[in-house]
Amino acid sequence: MVRGVSPALETLLLPFERGEIAIPRRALLLGAEVHPAFREWPHVTGWQPFKPLADAWEKAGHPRSDAPAGTWPLVLLLPGKSRDEALAAFAKAYDLLENGGTLVVAMANLAGAQRFEKELERAAGKVGSLQKHKCRAFHAVKDGGWDAALLAEWRQLGEPRELDGFTVEAGIFSADHIDPGSALLAEHLPKNLRGRVADLGAGWGFLARAALEKNPDLKEIHLFEADARALNCARKNLTEPLFHFHWHDVATGLPDKFENVVMNPPFHSGQSTDIGLGRAFLRSAAGSLRMGGRIFLVANRQLPYEAELDALGLVWRKPVEDATYKLLFAEKRLDRPLLRPGFEERTAESQRSRR
Ligand SMILES: C[S@@+](CC[C@H](N)C(=O)[O-])C[C@H]1O[C@@H](n2cnc3c(N)ncnc32)[C@H](O)[C@@H]1O
Numbered sequence: 413m414v415r416g417v418s419p420a421l422e423t424l425l426l427p428f429e430r431g432e433i434a435i436p437r438r439a440l441l442l443g444a445e446v447h448p449a450f451r452e453w454p455h456v457t458g459w460q461p462f463k464p465l466a467d468a469w470e471k472a473g474h475p476r477s478d479a480p481a482g483t484w485p486l487v488l489l490l491p492g493k494s495r496d497e498a499l500a501a502f503a504k505a506y507d508l509l510e511n512g513g514t515l516v517v518a519m520a521n522l523a524g525a526q527r528f529e530k531e532l533e534r535a536a537g538k539v540g541s542l543q544k545h546k547c548r549a550f551h552a553v554k555d556g557g558w559d560a561a562l563l564a565e566w567r568q569l570g571e572p573r574e575l576d577g578f579t580v581e582a583g584i585f586s587a588d589h590i591d592p593g594s595a596l597l598a599e600h601l602p603k604n605l606r607g608r609v610a611d612l613g614a615g616w617g618f619l620a621r622a623a624l625e626k627n628p629d630l631k632e633i634h635l636f637e638a639d640a641r642a643l644n645c646a647r648k649n650l651t652e653p654l655f656h657f658h659w660h661d662v663a664t665g666l667p668d669k670f671e672n673v674v675m676n677p678p679f680h681s682g683q684s685t686d687i688g689l690g691r692a693f694l695r696s697a698a699g700s701l702r703m704g705g706r707i708f709l710v711a712n713r714q715l716p717y718e719a720e721l722d723a724l725g726l727v728w729r730k731p732v733e734d735a736t737y738k739l740l741f742a743e744k745r746l747d748r749p750l751l752r753p754g755f756e757e758r759t760a761e762s763q764r765s766r767r
Pocket residue numbers: 464585586591594612613614615616617618619636637638639642660661662663675676677678679
């Protein structure tokens with residue numbers, strides 16, 4: 413296996429390496445991830461809503477499309493995690509195939525590859541399949557025999573839907589319920605926010621909306637989000653001109669300074685836990701704070717963010733903690749600490765002396 417390449421992508425490419433499927437003159441990769449083998453392909457256009465992967469794809473020199481159109485002789489698919497998202501992607505891939513074209517899908521066994529292969533078989537009738545690297549790659553040819561009613565049902569799963577008055581979409585974070593951690597933070601956000609607000613990993617806009625509801629005089633709220641689909645939902649949910657939207661990888665830092673940062677940082681990359689990502693969010697937040705600026709974050713209780721806040725030289729407190737979540741409110745102080753009501757002194761020094 414090539415280092416840094418997902419096992420699903422390695423498996424996806426096996427039928428081509430083995431000569432079982434011919435490499436056509438052009439192909440479309442949905443859920444694009446870089447692989448050195450693609451350098452030898454005549455043309456692969458990638459669709460990738462997740463900014464860090466989209467950037468990597470472009471950096472590797474491949475063309476990228478935000479909204480693939482037309483039809484293709486080959487569509488490769490690395491579907492997302494949720495059932496609705498994967499089935500909607502099957503229908504989208506079918507629509508993008510030319511007649512006689514081939515769809516090849518690869519998924520990890522743990523993500524339900526066998527179940528999804530059966531689903532594709534239900535639609536296509538006949539599916540070829542192989543297994544390696546704890547993944548399955550399965551393929552079907554677009555002939556006249558696909559089940560049109562089933563495809564219509566799957567297409568519907570990818571349409572925008574409503575959640576408590578907000579627009580959401582399958583596959584984005586908290587697409588079927590408001591995240592309880594974010595709800596806890598929204599409940600405890602202060603009513604004295606002044607200046608500009610940044611919402612990091614803003615999703616479909618829940619926290620940005622909550623910040624404005626608590627602070628109706630705010631003039632600027634900036635949403636930074638890596639998932640283009642979530643950000644598009646946020647654009648529909650937050651139509652007031654004070655909202656600004658950035659398709660951005662927060663781990664790379666922020667392009668501006670802010671008085672306030674709100675966030676429910678991600679701690680997963682793909683299927684696995686990645687505390688480093690949450691830490692990178694904290695670093696970007698701290699780096700973007702003006703002096704006296706504040707961070708309001710929610711995290712799962714067990715995540716070790718307090719040490720990171722200490723390392724960043726921020727003064728913090730934990731106003732709420734329950735069985736699952738904790739809120740951490742942090743402040744970037746002037747040399748002479750600028751105490752705000754409710755911000756008890758809690759620096760790395762003071763915490764060491766309390767241990
Ligand atoms: C725990 S969710 C919180 C979403 C939203 N703020 C809410 O409260 O519902 C974390 C969000 O961070 C986004 N995300 C993950 N990695 C990111 C990155 N590198 N840069 C920006 N956003 C990222 C995810 O797509 C997801 O929407």
